[in-house]
Amino acid sequence: MTARQKRMMFVAMLVAGIGVFITLIMMALNENINHFFSPTEILQGKAPENHSFRIGGLVVTGSVKRDTDSLKIEFDLTDGAKNYPVLYVGILPDLFREGQGIVATGEIKNNVFIAEEVLAKHDENYMPPEVADALKKSGKWNEDNTEAMKHPENVPVGEGYPLPEKTNLPGEPK
Amino acid sequence: MKLPAIVHKFSSPKNFYVMSGKMIPWFMWGFVLSLLVGLYYGLFVAPTDYQQGESYRIMYVHVPAAWMSMFIYMIMAVSAAVGLIWRIKTADLMASVSAPIGAAFTFLALVTGSLWGKPMWGTYWVWDARLTSELILLFLYLGFIALQAAIEEPRNAARAGAILLIVGVVNIPIIHYSVEWWSTLHQGATVAKFDKPSMHISMLIPLLVMATSFKLYYAASVLMRARSEILRREQNTRWVKEIIDNES
Amino acid sequence: MNPSEFFHMGGYAVYVWSSYGLSLVVLGWILISPIFTRKSIIKELKIKYRQQQRQAQDKNE
Secondary structure: OOHHHHHHHHHHHHHHHHHHHHHHHHHHHHHHHOOOEOHHHHHOOOOOOOOOEEEEEEEOOOOOEEOOOOOEEEEEEEOOOOEEEEEEEOOOOOOOOOOOEEEEEEEEEOOEEEEEEEEEOOOOOEOOHHHHHHHHHHOOOOOOOHHHHHOHHHOOOOOOOOOOOOOOOOOOOO | OOOOHHHHHHHOHHHHHHHHHHHHHHHHHHHHHHHHHHHHHHHHHOOOEOOOEHHHHHHHHHHHHHHHHHHHHHHHHHHHHHHHHHOOHHHHHHHHHHHHHHHHHHHHHHHHHHHHHHHHHOOOOOOOHHHHHHHHHHHHHHHHHHHHHHOOOHHHHHHHHHHHHHHHOOHHHHHHHHHHHOOOOOOOOOOOOOOOOOEOHHHHHHHHHHHHHHHHHHHHHHHHHHHHHHHHHOOOOHHHHHHHHHOO | OOHHHHHHHHHOHHHHHHHHHHHHHHHHHHHHHHHHHHHHHHHHHHHHHHHHHHHHHHHHO
């Protein structure tokens, strides 16, 4: 390879590299722009028709109906104000449970959101189940108990532990 | 600005070769010890997570690998800048021999993250800002390695590589803050909120031990690579010839 | 925790153990590749120095 060919390769690689870089950033941003619609927005008719989009919300407690002999599942999603029914056939992520924040991709047919994909989002907190139970029992689940997290031995059970502020959903302003 | 004389003394290839040879065994032993402790506490002692069950144990390799991917990049960018400004050969060399290790850790972080994402989120991959920016980091490493391989003359290779590394530094804060700046499927920071990590202490300790272990591992392996590269680059000097003659 | 429970990882065995297995492979590679590089460089330089020595001797004769 001559010196000039090498220089050309260098330039080509740099251009290709920057190209990939920008493309990926655009894709990431696009995903962000294409954020999900809440049940309220859908009921206001803001969601696209005959076009795949994303819905996000919390799974309504008590709304989950599983089919006994297929993978079909129906549940309602809520944004705190309005609910919207979702139908999904397939394997759910293990974190799917009542009260969990999820994002589903699909489209609306006959006033039901037919999901092609359901993704679950979890929070950034890690703790043993006993601690989580104690927290919930004590009603301190939402409070920031950093001290308790650092020195669990000092905190009587039921006195409180850290934790989650509300789980932020993808696309949701923080 | 001048660097203190001791920096130049230590960074002369010969001194660096001799001193790093003495340091490697210490790093290696520290690594083995902390790895055993970290794995024992991470796999056996740390409790099950309330939300994710046992699957969260992937964290003990995923998170240290992801930290290393950024840490090594910063080391490379700083050494490349030092090499560029002060013309220190050993600094250029540190950047170039760190690259394969950094790329390996980035690859590891991406794959283990994907193996964790499948059972928890329900997908191996999603184009969210955190995952995408980490993938860009892998491309930066691979681009740097390709650039070094394409340019034969070490000084030119170092200069071109340094520019790529320094421009790419922009990506590091993007990775770190991606979970705050964009809405990502990836959850927010757990440990890096220095004042209040949201992790139970019994789960946090093994993580920090594993992170230390990975750092020691990088230290040992990067010095090993640097020593070989010094022999190659300094092959026309008398001291290298003496070392080679004494090798069985 | 008994051994079978431990290997089962609460049903996540595939994901957990493949992550740890892959880490082992990657870390192993990071360590082993410089050992081989060093060996090959030493070998290469030994040959080179021997050739130089021979050339120097030829000139002297």
